Amino acid sequence: MRSWEVGSRRLVRRSVVAGLAAATLVTVAACGAGGTTSKSTSSGTAAAGSGSLTVLVEGGGHGELQPVADKYTQETGTKITFVELPYDGLYDRLNSELSSGNVSFDVAALDAVWLTAFKDGLTPIDDLFTDKVKGDMFPSLLKEAQTGGHFIGMPAWTNAELLFYRTDLFNDTAKKTAFKAKYGYDLVVPTTWQQYLDVAKFFTEDSAAANGGTPKLYGTDVKGKVETEWLATVLQAGDKNVVLDDSGKVIINDAAHKKALDFYTQLATKDKVTPAGPSQIDWAAAQNLFNQGQLAMTRFWAHAYTQIPKDSPVYGKVGVAPMPAGDGGIGAIPGAWYLSVPKATKNSAEAKKFIQFAYENNALGLSTALGLAATKSALQSAAAQPGHENLNPLITTLGSSGTQPRPANAKWQQIVDTVLVPMIQKAVDGNGTDNQKLLDDAKKQIEGIVG
Template sequence: MEKIRIAVRKFDPFETTLKKLWDLFCLKNNITIEAEMIPLELHDLYQETITNKGLINGTWDIAHINTDWIFDAANEKAVLDLTLLINKNPPQDYPEGWHPSLLHLQQINNGTFGLPFHDGPECLIYRKDLFENPTEKENFKKQFGYELLPPKTWEQFTQIAEFFNRPEDNLYGSVFANYPDGHNMVFDFCLQLWTRGGFLLNTQNQIDINHIAAIQALDFYRNIAKNKKAVHPKSKDFGSVEAGMAFAKGEAAMTINWFGFASMCEVIEESKVKGKVAIAELPHDPNHKTASLNVYWLYTIGTGSKYQNLAYDFLRFATTSESDKLLTNEGGIGCRKSTWNDIDINKTIPFYHKLEMLHENALTLPQTPVWPKVAELIDKMVLKALESEIPSQKLLEETQNAIQKIL
C-alpha cells in the first residue's frame, strides 16, 4: 500500500486540520494514496527529520519545520528548494497574500524552502474579565495607587501577577513555560533582553549575550519564575502547549505566550475563558520599547521524497485562503492576511486583526547554522538560573565562553 508520510508538530489543532485537509485534497483530485501522519513533540520532530536525516532518506515526504530550524535544514540539504515549483505553479495569490514577515526566514541562498503554515508572534495574553472587574480595579488602585490595566512595564507585570495570585481559587497571577526543551525559556530570555534594549548580536554580527541588558534580563526572569506569589506552581513542567492549556482552563490571569494560545481560548471545547481573553504588547523597560518574537511553522518537502510533485500539490492546497481559515477554526493560527481580517474569524476571536500590529514589532532569531546549539546553551543557562543561586553575570560569562567555542 502506497503511503505519503507527514511529520506533524504534536498539537491537536494541527493534527485535526491536516487530516481534514488531506481528505479534502484527495476527494477534490481523485487521489487514492493514504497519508500517514505522525505527531511528534518538538525535540523528536527535529531528531526525526534533521538529525536522523529522515527528510533526506525518504522516511518523511512532508514535515512541519519551524523557522528556528529551517536554516539548518536547508544547509543540510534536507528540505526541497521550492523555487522552480512556485515559478511554474504558484500558491494562491503568492506572495501578496502574506505579510512580508512570514516570507523571509525560509528564503535562504536565493532559494525558498517552505510555505507558511502556522504563526502568531509572542504577546501578553490576559483575562479581560478580571482586568475590567470594578471591584478588582478598586482594590488594585487602593493597593498600588495606579489604574489596573495591562502592564506596560515588567515591574507592573510582577505587581499585577501577585495581586491576582489566588491559589485557593486555583487562579495564579501568571503562567510560564519553563520545561527545558531548547525553546520556551530561550524565547523568554530573548524577549526579556529585547524589551530592555539588549541584542543577541554585537556590532560584528557575532552572538554575544555577555552584557548589562542580559544580566538585567536573566535577573528579572529567574526572580519572576521562582516567585511563588505570582506564578503557577506547575510552570517548571509546562511547555508552551501545557502553559497555554492552563491559561485556557482559567488557571492564570496573564501569560506571555504565542498569539495562537489566545485564539485557541476562543475555539477549543476545553476552554473556560471564551469571551474573556484579550491580548496586548509585551511589557518593557521604561526606557525601551516593546518587542515580540516571530517564529513560525512551515510546510516543507523532503529532498528524499519520491512524491515531491504530489507533496507540492498538497502544499498549494493546504495554503489556500479556505485551508488557512480552516486551520484557524480548528485552533491553529492562519498565516494569510485574508484570515487576519476575516469577518467571521474576528467575530469568534475579536482580537484576531491585531496580528498585523504584533508583526510590526516582531524580531527574529539569528539565522546561523549554529543557532540550535546556541539555543541549547541558553536553555541550560536559564535552567541553571532557576535552580541555583549562581549570579546571573557568572552564568552569562560561562555561557558566552561556551558559545565562543562553537563559533
C-alpha cells in the same frame, strides 16, 4: 482528573507553535501540536489515473493540513497520504532520509528550527514566493523561510505568545478601586513592562491579604523549563536578534539580554508574584495553573485561547492582548511550521503545486482544532468572528518589528537544551545568582558549540 488538568506534550518539548514550537494543549497533543502515534491516512479517493503525494507530518500538522488535502483531492484528483509521526520521530525520519537521499515522502511539514539543519536536502521553492505572496507574509516568517539565499519552506501555520488575562478580575469594581488607590492609575490590561509588574504584584498581594498571607492567586508565572518566553523578552528589551546576531556572533551577554533576564527573573525572585518552583514550570504546567484559576495573567501561545476547556473555572473569563512592550516595543518569537519539498522526491512538480494550493487555502487551518494559519490575509479573514478574539492580537504581534525568528543555526536546539534552559532555571530560582555572570558563562559555552 479534569480535562483542564492535562498538559500539552508537544508544546512542552519545543515551543512553538506552535510552535508550535510551538504549539499543544489539552485536546491536541503547539510552539506545533503533538502526535503520539505513527499512522498513515488518505485524503479522499483519487480519480482513476490521477497522481498521489505522501505528506510527512506531526500530529497537529495533520489536523491543520487535512482540510487543505481534502479540497486538493476534490479539485485535482490527486490522492494525499499523510504519514503522521510524533515530534522526535518526525525529526529522526527527516534526518535519516534527507541525509541518505532516499525519501519516502514528497512534502514534509518542518518545525522552523529544522530548516537550517536540513537545507541541503530541500528543494528551493523561490518561484512560489511571488511579490503577492511576500506581501501576504509577516516579516519574521519571510526571513525564517530563507536559508542560503533561497526559500526552502512555505509557512503553513504559525503561533506567537500573547498575554492572557482574567477578565472577571480586571472588571471587578472593588479591585479597580483598590488598584487605583495604590498605584495612582486605572487597572488596565498591561501594555508595558511596568504595568505588567504592577498588576502582577497587585493581584498576588490582594490574594495574600484575603487568605492569611498565602496567595491562592498569583499575578503571573515565569517558565524556567523553556527558553522562548525569555527570548521574547529580549526582543521587547530592544535587541533585533536573540543569542546570535545575523553574522553568527554570540550576543547573549549584551545589555538587552541582561535587562531581559533581570526583568524576567525579578517576577519570581524579587517580587514573588509567581508560584513556587519556577525552574520546573514549562508550558503544560503554566497552562494548567492558568486554567485552574491560579494565575491572573499568563503569557502563552495564541492557539490556547480557543482550547480552554468548558469545565475550567476560567472558561468564558479570559481576554487576550499582545504581550507587554519593553523599550523595543512589542516582541515575540514566532512558532511557525513550513511545508518543504525534498530534493530526492520524484514528484517535485506536484509537491510544489500542493504547497502553492496550501498557501492559497491557508484560511482553512482556522477551522481546525488548533485554529491557526500563517498569512496576513487568512488571519484577517476571521479576526472579527466571535471565538477568534485571539487573532487581532496575534496579527499585531506578528506584524511588530520587534518580532523576530530564532537564529538560523543548525546547532540551535543543542544551544537551547544544554545552555539556555539550564541558565534560565538557575536565574529564576535565585539563590544569589549573578545574571551577568550567567550570561557571560553562557556566551562561552555557546561559542564552544558554534565554533
